Amino acid sequence: MSETAKIELGGETFELPVIEGTENEKAIDIKSLRGLTGYITLDTGFKNTGSTTSSITYLDGENGILRYRGYPIEQLAERASFLEVAYLLIYGELPTQLQLDEFTNSITQHTLVHEDMKQFFEAYPAKAHPMGVLASMVCSLSTFYPESLDPNRGEDAKNLTIHRLIAKLPTLAAWSYKNAMRHPFMYPRNDMDYCANFLNMMFAMPTGEYEPDPVVVTALNKLLILHADHEQNCSASTVRIVGSSHANLYASISAGIAALWGPLHGGANQAVIEMLQKIAEDGGDVDKWVAKAKDKDDPFRLMGFGHRVYKNFDPRATIIKKACDEVLAKLGVDDPMLDIAKRLEQVALEDEYFKERNLYPNVDFYSGIIYKAIGIPTEMFTVMFALGRLPGWIAQWKEMLENGDPIGRPRQIYTGANEREYVNIANR
Ligand code: CMC
Secondary structure, eight states: OOOEEEEEETTEEEEEEEEEOTTOOEEEOOTTHHHHHSOOOOOGGGTTOOOOOOSSEEEETTTTEEEETTEEHHHHHHHOOHHHHHHHHHHSSOOOHHHHHHHHHHHHHTOOOOTHHHHHHHHSOTTOOHHHHHHHHHHHHHHHOGGGSOTTSOHHHHHHHHHHHHHHHHHHHHHHHHHHHTOOOOOOOTTSOHHHHHHHHHHOOTTSOOOOOHHHHHHHHHHHHHTSOOSSOHHHHHHHHHHTTTOOHHHHHHHHHHHHHSTTTTTHHHHHHHHHHHHHHTTOOHHHHHHHHHOTTSOOOOTTBOOSSOSSOOHHHHHHHHHHHHHHHHHTOOOHHHHHHHHHHHHHHHOHHHHHTTOOBOHHHHHHHHHHHTTOOGGGHHHHHHHHHHHHHHHHHHHHHHTTOOOOOOOOOOOSOOOOOOOOGGGO
């Protein structure tokens, strides 16, 4: 007989089914709990709540395991291309050469954005944060492609919307940077691969030659793969919950970009560099800043440390740390920030406070250092994360629709005032 969980309430025992995943992780299915008992479960921050079953990404935080569709992140980061991983995440299997060629070709066909969208960019102030611009631009795509408004319009229409988004995000991302610089926009180059084309749109100028450095292209490919999915994190859950109302893909991804922006999530990569800069400007006393992070009366936290699910090490951080050393060596970059980062990492890893709480450097601790080395401006770091995370968001959105998941609608325990009479303003 399959396993069940028993819950005792008011002298009565209720039995609830247990669900088991393919990696033997277990959950108590509480769908019937309220109907049976009148109780709901409460779990702020969803620290111990599964919001769905999913076959996209497997993550074991205790053992530092991350796999996309069963393939270890280490193998994908070393051997695959970003578009190959995007295909894997979205369609469930590694593509054959023909499938990859067709997918790449379709993406390449759609890299241009409508000329009218240029006017939107020009209306933003130069100091506009590129994440704000990107979220708005992605949502605006829905206004140019009204046929995308119904997410259930059939496979071909869904795929066209998906391919358009993967194709156009690098263009929109690079243009948000060019706009901030008040530099002319560079059009996509369809003779370049996905990463090289993005770098070209970021760094080329109509006035001169630019050839993306292969070291940088390879590093970027790896970074995008490492960020491509991370199961039910804050932004992926946002995409799924927005999409669960059957809002279109562009609107759902735009919401995901907004969720990613925060410094506790993707915005941490920008926050790490800003923190390292602050420590450097303050004289580089790492111990002082570690003490501040431990002080409960001080709001300061070590950015790039800690993770909701990784409690041993972040496998992405291990890969990225190695890549970081390689890229800096190959590019001959000698960054004093890296020195502070290394000292900070060492002090924190040896400190009881961090050890007790399983606080290790996460992916964002190192990604910012690589982005800085390859010339990406700090405000663009989270945009880079969004570029990488896009296939994961799309895969989560597609799976949610295909599984027929119901609209996301959590309950609450109300703690406000009991019923009271309205009082006219003159009598308050
Ligand atoms: N510096 C100092 N103390 C910390 C830190 C930190 N970076 N992170 C957690 N703690 C402490 C926290 O104060 C708490 O201590 P206590 O038990 O004494 O109250 C304990 O560790 C547990 O922290 P929590 O906030 O309850 O853990 P959480 O799972 O809710 O938060 C986190 C996870 C990532 C938001 C948090 O660790 C954090 O704020 N880290 C810094 C921001 C960061 O690097 N975010 C990027 C995450 S990786 C990229 C991504 O996937 O989004």
